[in-house]
Each structure stands twice: as structure tokens, then as C-alpha cells.
Amino acid sequence: MENFEPKIVAFMCNWCAYGAADLAGVSRFKYPPNIRPIRVMCSATVSPHYILRAFQSGADGVLVGG
Amino acid sequence: MDKCIACGVCVEKCPKKVDDDYNAGLIKRKAISVPYSQAVPLKYAIDPEQCLYFTKGKCGKCAKRCPADAINYEDKEKEITLEVGSVILAPGFKSFDPSKFDTYGYAKLPNVVTALEFERILSATGPFMGHLVRPSDKKEPKKIAWLQCVGSRDMNRCDNAYCSSVCCMYAIKQTVIALEHSNEPLECTIFYMDMRTHGKDFDKYYENAKKGGVRFIRSRVHTVTPIHGSDDLVVRYASEDGTMNEEEFDMFVLSTGFEIDQSVVDLSARLGVELDKYHFTQTDSFNPVSTSVPGIYASGAFTGPKDIPQSVMESSAAACAATQKLAPARNTLTHEVVVAEERDVSTEAPKVGVFVCNCGINIGGVVNVPEVAEYVKTLPHVTYVGENLFSCSQDTQDKMTEIIKEEGLNRVVVAACTPRTHEELFQETLINAGLNKYLFEMANIRNQDSWVHSDNPEAATQKAKDMVRMAVAKAVLLSPLEQEELPVTQSALVVGGGIAGMTAALALAEQGYPVDLVEKSEAFGGNALKLRKALKGEDIGDYVKELANRLEADNRITVHPNSTIANVDGFIGNFKTELNQGGSKKFVEHGVAIIATGAKEYKPTEYLYGEHDAVTTHLGLDALLINNDPKVEKAENVVFIQCVGSRDEERPYCSKVCCTHTVKSALEIKRRNPDANVYVLYRDIRTYGKREDLYRDAREAGIIFFSYTPEEKPVVTADGDRVEIDFKDSILGRKVSVKADLLCLATAIESNKDQELAQLFKVPLDGDGWLLEAHQKLRPVEFATDGVFLCGMAHYPKPIEESIAQAQAAASRALTVLSIDKIKVSGIVSHIIPELCSGCYGCINVCPYGAISYNAEIKVAEVNPALCKGCGACAAACPSEAPILKGFDNHQLYAQIKSALSA
Numbered sequence: 001m002e003n004f005e006p007k008i009v010a011f012m013c014n015w016c017a018y019g020a021a022d023l024a025g026v027s028r029f030k031y032p033p034n035i036r037p038i039r040v041m042c043s044a045t046v047s048p049h050y051i052l053r054a055f056q057s058g059a060d061g062v063l064v065g066g
Numbered sequence: 067m068d069k070c071i072a073c074g075v076c077v078e079k080c081p082k083k084v085d086d087d088y089n090a091g092l093i094k095r096k097a098i099s100v101p102y103s104q105a106v107p108l109k110y111a112i113d114p115e116q117c118l119y120f121t122k123g124k125c126g127k128c129a130k131r132c133p134a135d136a137i138n139y140e141d142k143e144k145e146i147t148l149e150v151g152s153v154i155l156a157p158g159f160k161s162f163d164p165s166k167f168d169t170y171g172y173a174k175l176p177n178v179v180t181a182l183e184f185e186r187i188l189s190a191t192g193p194f195m196g197h198l199v200r201p202s203d204k205k206e207p208k209k210i211a212w213l214q215c216v217g218s219r220d221m222n223r224c225d226n227a228y229c230s231s232v233c234c235m236y237a238i239k240q241t242v243i244a245l246e247h248s249n250e251p252l253e254c255t256i257f258y259m260d261m262r263t264h265g266k267d268f269d270k271y272y273e274n275a276k277k278g279g280v281r282f283i284r285s286r287v288h289t290v291t292p293i294h295g296s297d298d299l300v301v302r303y304a305s306e307d308g309t310m311n312e313e314e315f316d317m318f319v320l321s322t323g324f325e326i327d328q329s330v331v332d333l334s335a336r337l338g339v340e341l342d343k344y345h346f347t348q349t350d351s352f353n354p355v356s357t358s359v360p361g362i363y364a365s366g367a368f369t370g371p372k373d374i375p376q377s378v379m380e381s382s383a384a385a386c387a388a389t390q391k392l393a394p395a396r397n398t399l400t401h402e403v404v405v406a407e408e409r410d411v412s413t414e415a416p417k418v419g420v421f422v423c424n425c426g427i428n429i430g431g432v433v434n435v436p437e438v439a440e441y442v443k444t445l446p447h448v449t450y451v452g453e454n455l456f457s458c459s460q461d462t463q464d465k466m467t468e469i470i471k472e473e474g475l476n477r478v479v480v481a482a483c484t485p486r487t488h489e490e491l492f493q494e495t496l497i498n499a500g501l502n503k504y505l506f507e508m509a510n511i512r513n514q515d516s517w518v519h520s521d522n523p524e525a526a527t528q529k530a531k532d533m534v535r536m537a538v539a540k541a542v543l544l545s546p547l548e549q550e551e552l553p554v555t556q557s558a559l560v561v562g563g564g565i566a567g568m569t570a571a572l573a574l575a576e577q578g579y580p581v582d583l584v585e586k587s588e589a590f591g592g593n594a595l596k597l598r599k600a601l602k603g604e605d606i607g608d609y610v611k612e613l614a615n616r617l618e619a620d621n622r623i624t625v626h627p628n629s630t631i632a633n634v635d636g637f638i639g640n641f642k643t644e645l646n647q648g649g650s651k652k653f654v655e656h657g658v659a660i661i662a663t664g665a666k667e668y669k670p671t672e673y674l675y676g677e678h679d680a681v682t683t684h685l686g687l688d689a690l691l692i693n694n695d696p697k698v699e700k701a702e703n704v705v706f707i708q709c710v711g712s713r714d715e716e717r718p719y720c721s722k723v724c725c726t727h728t729v730k731s732a733l734e735i736k737r738r739n740p741d742a743n744v745y746v747l748y749r750d751i752r753t754y755g756k757r758e759d760l761y762r763d764a765r766e767a768g769i770i771f772f773s774y775t776p777e778e779k780p781v782v783t784a785d786g787d788r789v790e791i792d793f794k795d796s797i798l799g800r801k802v803s804v805k806a807d808l809l810c811l812a813t814a815i816e817s818n819k820d821q822e823l824a825q826l827f828k829v830p831l832d833g834d835g836w837l838l839e840a841h842q843k844l845r846p847v848e849f850a851t852d853g854v855f856l857c858g859m860a861h862y863p864k865p866i867e868e869s870i871a872q873a874q875a876a877a878s879r880a881l882t883v884l885s886i887d888k889i890k891v892s893g894i895v896s897h898i899i900p901e902l903c904s905g906c907y908g909c910i911n912v913c914p915y916g917a918i919s920y921n922a923e924i925k926v927a928e929v930n931p932a933l934c935k936g937c938g939a940c941a942a943a944c945p946s947e948a949p950i951l952k953g954f955d956n957h958q959l960y961a962q963i964k965s966a967l968s969a
Contacts (some may be wrong), residue, residue: 025514025517
């Protein structure tokens with residue numbers, strides 16, 4: 001487990017979390033490159049199906065930002 | 067400026083460090099900088115007073131290193147002449163500089179900061195990245211004190227006798243956020259004179275802060291002095307009973323007030339705009355955004371100290387007033403855009419073109435762009451891959467248009483920066499190339515990749531490949547979307563014929579639109595019919611008559627007295643409303659609605675109200691004053707009790723107008739009857755803004771103010787024609803008794819709690835029954851339901867000048883709908899597949915915009931695209947996946963998810 005690198009799918013609301021992730025870039029913050037972002041128009045649209053699909057497809061974690 | 071790609075290389079290379087004024091000088095910035103990280107547009111600018119090239123004629127490093135050739139030293143200040151019909155002044159305020167007060171030691175003591183400096187300390191983009199530390203030793207403070215009214219309500223040490231209106235609330239907010247940010251146990255104390263939390267929901271916030279442990283001490287602070295051998299500080303203050311106290315703190319925040327900058331005073335002089343003695347604009351209560359010069363309007367802190375909601379309202383009001391006279395010229399200078407014909411791609415197999423951007427070295431310096439481009443060529447359906455140095459530059463845009471046409475591309479992916487800033491630009495490119503703009507997808511390999519993983523180019527390159535692959539997977543499944551166009555009925559319905567409703571109706575009519583004005587009673591004027599004088603002594607009765615005459619004279623306005631709303635059908639641009647006028651039905655078609663149904667005076671059940679003739683309320687006293695009732699002239703003792711029915715458990719809000727009303731009436735009583743003794747029993751005197759002058763006048767006129775607490779309320783008993791009022795004087799600490807000929811109860815303003823009307827218009831009420839706006843600060847006159855607006859006391863208690871400004875603001879926002887003949891709806895809306903819908907109401911219940919309705923005929927739910935905001939909550943709620951959020955449908959999302967993990 002020492003070299004374990006989790007694969008994380010992140011669903012991010014266009015109006016807040018996605019904008020915040022953009023701002024993290026503008027501010028040159030650093031974070032691990034394990035996240036694969038998916039833009040959604042509202043976190044309310046992230047159905048349990050999305051989260052289950054992500055795990056089924058091999059994700060180690062799912063982040064919903066909204 | 068057009069060339070700047072905001073990469074920040076110039077800042078890296080600039081050798082000159084200067085104080086960062088955005089961060090209140092707490093840290094340094096470079097001579098070239100962006101003012102703050104969220105700046106729009108995100109473009110770097112040179113400070114010519116600091117830049118070595120401008121001051122010493124050498125350096126030029128930024129120009130040498132800029133990858134976009136965006137540095138232009140010749141881009142200097144220019145004078146531009148514009149021909150305009152009206153002008154709006156919104157120059158804002160300057161925070162009071164407390165350096166001149168040696169009592170607080172601001173100039174010498176690093177741990178005494180202004181509220182603005184503290185705001186930056188708390189901010190994630192501030193000098194300490196939101197970590198709460200004090201400036202001197204970067205230690206986390208354990209005890210912080212706020213000192214209120216620094217540079218406000220002060221005639222001795224500065225000339226700012228007015229109240230700055232916002233400092234009480236921002237100080238409480240800062241205590242709450244400081245407590246949240248602090249890792250250590252933190253003690254917050256506010257030293258104040260009167261806690262002025264008069265805005266909507268502000269008192270609840272104040273009470274919650276108290277519950278959260280914030281200490282509030284009513285006191286004027288004497289001095290702040292350093293403790294020898296430490297960075298800590300000690301404060302000396304007098305408590306209410308007059309004793310002097312001392313207490314140690316780690317840090318002090320000075321709640322500094324508002325001032326108008328000298329440059330604004332000079333500008334006003336050049337324009338001939340008259341200012342008052344504090345340098346705010348001279349406005350009358352009935353024209354709150356007008357200045358002394360016709361055609362020049364003002365808004366925001368320039369007209370008087372105010373908070374954000376009020377500033378936003380006033381700015382919309384100024385926009386309304388400024389366009390009133392110019393209405394006939396509307397749309398006379400607009401151009402039609404000629405659009406290329408859209409290619410039908412429905413029968414074509416997907417041909418995806420991918421453009422990978424280097425963004426100078428912003429992406430290319432970290433991500434191996436050629437490697438990404440090579441990889442993308444292996445992806446299914448990709449028929450073209452190109453690399454751009456700067457995808458957003460005009461020449462690249464033109465080139466991309468040509469490539470799309472030549473290669474016959476029918477889906478486009480740009481791997482570059484963020485869709486939040488650049489999607490629209492690239493969609494424009496698609497339109498120019500004859501493609502539907504929704505056949506486009508972005509991969510954010512700059513903001514969310516190269517910029518955050520610059521320390522790991524290999525992983526960043528891998529992430530870029532994954533992100534482009536995900537974008538391609540979605541792009542393949544994109545289909546063209548249509549943007550529906552809906553016609554607009556260019557007329558308005560205004561509900562409520564008080565001052566707010568009449569003002570809104572007149573504003574819209576004078577802008578050229580027909581208005582139907584509905585009033586439930588016989589007469590127009592509402593509460594204003596019972597009021598005497600406005601803030602600056604203007605006669606309210608005369609003004610109401612003038613408004614009523616103007617209503618009558620305007621043939622664009624149809625008035626409906628004695629009418630109520632029976633039913634509302636439709637949506638933005640297309641409402642059909644049924645009125646009930648004395649039992650008979652009437653139908654009105656309208657594009658927008660403004661709700662201005664007002665509020666009412668609370669009738670108290672305490673202090674012998676209704677039982678004794680000497681006890682009255684504000685409206686009762688106004689009637690006595692209007693009718694020159696001898697009761698007033700003959701009275702020996704007059705007492706006012708504040709907060710009757712306000713700020714209690716049943717009505718946990720401040721009614722905002724009563725303190726000012728009391729001092730105004732008390733002054734009038736003193737004017738008519740100088741021998742009368744007038745006493746005011748209060749909890750906090752909330753004569754915010756310039757109203758503070760009236761409070762000072764009242765004290766100077768000999769009106770005596772006693773504070774009381776809700777735990778020890780005054781007691782009223784009958785004593786013949788008089789009433790006896792017993793209360794405790796907190797300064798003497800003794801019981802006092804007054805026999806009053808007249809007792810005026812400053813009673814609360816209550817909501818009409820018109821649940822039925824709110825439901826008809828699909829708009830919410832808050833817990834106190836006030837109409838709940840879409841956003842308290844940013845959208846103060848709108849609802850989440852499009853096309854419906856609000857103003858006046860139905861929103862929250864407020865004085866006439868604020869009701870008028872809000873009414874003009876509501877009219878202004880309504881005009882944004884009325885002035886167009888068709889509404890173009892976004893393509894990203896939900897659509898419910900009727901065959902999959904079982905009519906379970908799941909989506910209808912979750913839709914926050916009331917955009918879904920149940921079609922009883924075919925027993926399925928249907929989306930009205932005009933109301934849909936594309937949030938997709940319905941799609942997630944549906945058990946049968948019947949709703950499709952176009953542009954973000956389940957198949958597209960599933961493809962993206964699968965692709966994210968298929969590397």
C-alpha cells in the first residue's frame with residue numbers, strides 16, 4: 001500500500017467548486033494530481049448512479065463539490 | 067491588454083517590490099500585478115509610479131519575458147470624450163484612517179489593525195492564506211477585541227458625526243469567521259455604543275453570535291496601550307455604571323467607518339453636484355438617487371453610508387432613473403449580428419477536432435503538449451489534432467474556423483484553460499464555422515492541471531491526456547441544441563398600491579410600458595397615508611397626493627382598486643393573471659410582476675395599549691401631530707418605549723424605522739411644546755447613517771434617553787388621565803418613575819404573511835413572513851422565479867426613501883425583461899421523455915425553479931424551458947432516468963466517468 005495512488009473522480013458544480021478549482025490554479029496552489037474533474041451544472045444532478053458508475057469503473061474515491 | 071494571457075511570468079521577473087494595497091499593505095506585491103486573484107478581466111497591469119522602467123528608464127524585464135508580447139509601455143492614460151444622456155456617480159467610499167487617533171495606537175502598534183486589514187487576514191487570498199495570526203509575531207491570537215465607531219459618530223476627534231451603518235454587522239461577522247478560522251480557543255469581544263443590526267436577518271445573526279460566546283460590552287473605549295516587554299495590549303474603558311476597567315488582549319480591530327475621498331469631493335465640485343456637510347450627496351427623501359444636477363444620479367456609499375444589499379438596490383434604482391428620460395432612444399444604436407448558416411450534422415459520423423493549447427509556457431512549460439497531441443490522435447473519432455501557442459488569440463480563432471470548415475469537423479474539443487472564462491469565445495468560433503455552438507467541449511489542462519501540478523510534469527502530462535480523452539468521450543455524444551425563443555408581453559402587473567407600488571408603476575409607465583396596478587383597498591398610498599413627515603421634513607401626505615395624481619394622469623397605467631389576485635398562470639414574459647374586483651373577474655396579461663404588498667403596524671398587547679387613552683403608537687401619534695391635537699401641546703411628560711414587539715421571540719427582527727421615527731416625533735413635540743419633558747426608553751438607538759444627526763439634535767434639545775434590557779422591561783400602570791412608567795436607569799442603577807400624559811409605543815412592523823399570494827406567484831416567504839429575495843446581497847429585488855420582482859415593506863421594514871429606491875430598482879430589473887420582445891433560452895435545459903415518465907412528481911418536488919409541471923391529460927411531468935436553469939436536479943431525482951439534461955445527459959456523463967478511469 002505504500003505506493004498506492006488513489007484514482008479520484010471529482011464532480012464539481014460549474015458555479016462554485018469548479019470555479020474554486022480554477023481559482024486554486026490562478027493562485028498557484030499545489031495539490032496531488034490524482035483527481036479527474038468532471039464539470040456538472042449543479043451538484044444536485046450528481047445521482048447515486050454517477051457515483052456507483054465511478055466505483056464500478058475502478059475509482060478509489062469520489063468527490064462531489066458543490 | 068487583449069494579448070495578456072494572465073500567465074504571471076511578468077510578476078515572476080519583475081524586480082520591484084511594493085506594498086500590496088489590496089492586502090492593506092500587510093504584504094508586498096510587484097510593480098506589475100493583478101489587483102486581486104479574482105479580478106475580471108484577469109489581466110496584469112503596471113503601476114507606473116513604482117515601475118523601474120517608468121521611474122528610472124531602465125529594466126524592461128517584463129516586456130522581454132512576456133510570452134504573449136503583451137507589455138506595451140506606451141499604453142498610457144487617455145482622455146476619452148463620450149456623448150451621453152445621463153450620468154451615474156458611484157465612486158464609493160474610503161475607509162477612515164485611524165492613524166491620527168493616538169489613543170488607539172494604530173500608527174505605532176502592529177497588533178492594532180483596521181477592520182479592512184483584519185478582513186484581509188481572514189481571507190484565503192490574504193497575506194496569511196486565511197490563517198488567523200496577528201501581524202507582530204504571526205502567533206494565533208487567543209483574545210481579540212473590536213472597537214466600534216472609530217471615525218463614526220464622533221465630532222470631537224473627527225468630523226464624522228454620522229453613523230457608518232455597516233460596522234456593527236461586519237464586526238459581528240468578523241467575530242464569527244475568526245472563531246471558525248481559529249484552531250485555538252478564541253475569545254472575541256466587541257466594545258460598542260449601540261449595536262446597530264437593523265438589516266434583514268441581522269438581529270438573528272447578532273443573537274447567534276452572543277450564543278456562540280461573543281462578548282458585547284457597551285462602552286466607549288478610553289485608550290489602548292502596549293504592555294511593556296510583550297506584543298500584547300491593554301484596553302481601558304468605562305462601563306455603563308461609570309467604573310473604569312482594564313483588560314488585556316492579544317489584538318485589536320478598529321471598526322473604521324466610511325468617508326468620502328477628497329478626489330470625489332473635487333469631482334462633485336467640477337460637476338456642480340451639491341454635497342452635504344459630510345460630503346455625501348444632497349438628496350431628498352422622495353428622489354433618493356437624484357443629485358442637485360438634473361441628469362446626474364448617484365448610488366451606493368456616495369449618497370450616504372450603506373451596506374451591500376442597499377447599494378445594489380440603489381444602483382439598480384439609479385439605472386432606472388438615468389434611463390427614464392432616455393427611454394425613447396432605447397435600441398436606436400444597436401446592431402444586428404449576422405450569423406453564418408448552421409450546418410446540419412445529424413447524418414454525419416462524429417468527426418472530432420482537438421486543439422491542444424500551449425498557452426505560451428503556461429501549459430507547454432509543464433505539460434508535454436506534443437506528447438498529448440500524439441496521444442489524442444489515437445483516440446476514436448478524432449480526425450484532426452492541432453497545437454496552438456495561444457488558442458484565444460484572434461488569428462488562431464480565424465485559423466480554427468478555417469480548419470473546422472476544411473476538415474469537415476462536427477465536434478470540437480479545446481484543451482486549454484477553463485470553460486468558465488473561455489467557453490463562450492470558442493463557441494463563437496464554432497458558430498462562425500457554421501456549427502451548432504453546443505458541439506463543443508473543453509479540457510481544463512491549465513487551471514486544473516499545469517498550474518497546480520507544476521512540480522510534477524509527468525503526472526501533469528498524464529492528467530492532461532486523461533482529461534482530453536474524457537472530453538473527447540463526451541464530445542462524441544454531443545448533439546446540436548436549440549435555443550428556444552419565447553415572445554414577451556411587454557407590460558407589467560404591480561401588486562400593491564402603496565408608495566413602493568405606485569413608484570414602481572410610474573417608473574415603468576414613464577419608461578413607456580403599460581402597467582396594471584392592483585390595490586386591495588379603495589385608496590392608493592398604503593401606510594404612507596398615515597405618516598407625517600419624511601426624514602428631511604418633507605410632507606408625506608402631499609407626496610402621496612402627487613403620486614396619485616400622476617397615476618391618474620398617466621394613460622399607460624390602469625388602476626384596479628378594491629381588487630385582489632385570484633389566480634396566476636404562466637411564466638416570465640407570458641403571465642395571465644385573474645383579478646377579483648368586488649366579486650367580478652378580470653384578466654390581465656403581463657410579462658413581469660412586481661409584488662409590493664407592504665406590511666402593517668403591530669398592535670401591542672402590553673403597556674396598557676388599547677386600555678388607556680394616554681397610550682398610543684407611532685401612527686397614532688402622527689395622527690395627533692397631523693391634526694394639531696392639543697394633547698401634544700398640553701403634555702407635561704411624554705415617554706417613548708422602543709422595540710415594542712420587535713426583537714423579541716415572536717418577532718426576532720429589528721423594525722428598522724422606529725428609532726428614527728421616535729427621535730423625529732420627539733423633536734416635533736419639543737418644537738411645539740419646549741417645556742415638555744420627553745423621555746425615550748430604548749435598547750439600542752439605531753439611527754443609522756445620516757439619521758444620527760437627528761439623534762444628536764434630540765439629545766441637544768434636552769430629550770432624555772434611558773436604556774433598558776428585555777429582562778427588565780419598563781412597567782406601565784394607570785394613574786388617572788396619566789400613566790406611570792417605572793424603569794431602571796442603568797447609569798444610576800436606580801429605579802425611576804415618570805408620570806406621562808402621553809406614552810408612545812414604538813411598535814414593530816409586521817408582515818402581512820400573505821402565503822396565498824406568494825404561492826400564486828411561486829415565490830417564498832421567510833420565517834418572519836417577509837418575501838424572500840433570490841439573493842440578499844446580489845439580487846435584492848428579484849426572486850428565484852424569473853419575471854417576478856419585489857419591493858417595499860413586503861421585503862422587510864424600511865423607511866420611505868429606501869422603499870422608493872427599491873421600487874425604482876424593481877422597475878429597473880423588470881425593464882431588463884420588458885425591453886426585449888423575445889427571450890432566448892439557454893440550450894442547456896432539461897427535457898422529460900414522456901414515455902419514461904411515470905408521473906411520480908419526484909422531479910416536480912425537487913425543481914428549485916418551479917419549471918416542471920404535471921400534465922394531467924397525459925399524466926406526465928413537463929419542463930418549461932423558459933424557467934429551467936439547467937441544474938439537472940430532476941435528472942438525479944428521477945427513478946426512471948426520464949429527464950435529460952441537454953448537454954450534460956447521463957450517457958455523456960457515464961462516458962466521461964468511464965473514460966476518466968480507462969487509462
